[in-house]
Amino acid sequence: MHPSKVELRVLGTSVTLQEHLRKRAEQDLGIKLRFIVDDGSSVQREGVMHPDRYELYDQWFHSIECLWPAHALQPIDVARIRRWDEVNTLARTGHTGRNLSNGVGCVPADRLFVQTDGSLARKPSKRISMLPLTHNADSFVYLEDAMPPSLLAGEESWAWLLAPELAGRVALQADAAIGAIDAALAVQACGLIRFEDIGNLSIEEIDALIATLIDFKRRGHFAGFWSSFAEAAQLMIAGKVVIQSIWSPATVELERAGLRFRLARPREGYRAWFGGIGISRLAHGRMLDASYEYLNWWLEGWAGATMARQGFYISNPERSREHMSDAEWAYWYDGREAPKDLPGPTRKHLVPAGQMRDGGNYVSRMSRVAVWDSVMDEHNYLVRRWTEFMRS
Structure with missing residues (x-):
């Protein structure tokens, strides 16, 4: 060969x-x-x-x-x-x-x-x-300084994505299979709809979810939707949103931009x-x-x-x-405080000394999974209805 x-x-x-x-x-x-x-x-x-x-x-x-x-x-x-x-x-x-x-x-x-x-x-x-x-275990990210004290006084929850106090400053993932689950977690956490299986919604549940989301969208609740982690980071860096569902690499860009943010550990569990x-x-x-x-x-x-x-x-x-320093392992896998500045994948400095990874160590984060990303039985129907929501 x-x-x-x-x-x-x-x-x-x-x-x-x-x-x-x-x-x-x-x-x-x-x-x-x-x-x-x-x-x-x-x-x-x-x-x-x-x-x-x-x-x-x-x-x-x-x-x-x-x-x-x-x-x-x-x-x-x-x-x-x-x-x-x-x-x-x-x-x-x-x-x-x-x-x-x-x-x-x-x-x-x-x-x-x-x-x-x-x-x-x-x-x-x-x-x-x-x-x-x-x-990974994903959730949402928020800018601490922009959050109402009434929310910060309580436990972090997916419901925050639909909090009326944050209207016009919220973004969601644009992909139907993932964005719909984030949205369903938020809708259920608010007590608006109770889903039998949040990873496999029925046609009736999809209709109820989309109707709820369209209502929020028409009231100007959502400031944007993102398809890549770069887009997600830019929405927050540009000051368009203060809370959004997130993928981990976007937080790298938020760190780089010097934003004060928290990656939530929602009481309902991670996606x-x-x-x-x-x-x-x-x-x-x-x-x-x-x-x-x-x-x-x-x-x-x-x-x-x-x-x-x-x-x-x-x-x-x-x-x-074997390819990580003790300090890197302590931070990324053990959930401990970074004893010194830690590098990113391609840059010399990413994590500042003294920071702790939100959510704790590997086992505690991956043991708190509420739902795994899914292709539902009614995936094609969900995609059609989600597209209607995005265009509404």
């Missing part, structure tokens, strides 16, 4: 398809990588319809609900994943080790193992649908996601071999360490620990 002649096409979002990662992987593996970056919905659609246009699909586990029935991906042989035994219990079983029920929605462990009939389930086998890698990489069903021969090498590279430690520096976890964290 002449790896220098191999070019892998990786389809995904800006969450993990970042230039410094691409350069390091090319250097370490001796192959070429072409990152095909788009928003979540477009990546999902392209992944389903055109497995001929990529070798690797790098996105969220809930995308499996679309890609697996379409036979876009091939099963991954865990015997070819060198660090497979290091992958932690959250990815394999859905629990952090505390034996807690860990959220509703598309629990990644339920879609991990390929069964003999080709279906996916939690029962261990020698083949998996995607390699579980990056993950969590698990990212992974799948292999196109059309990848074979040298391209397939190179694909496995790239998957293995992700579990070797360096990638997990650089992901940690933007607030993401990796599925085999102990391997990444």
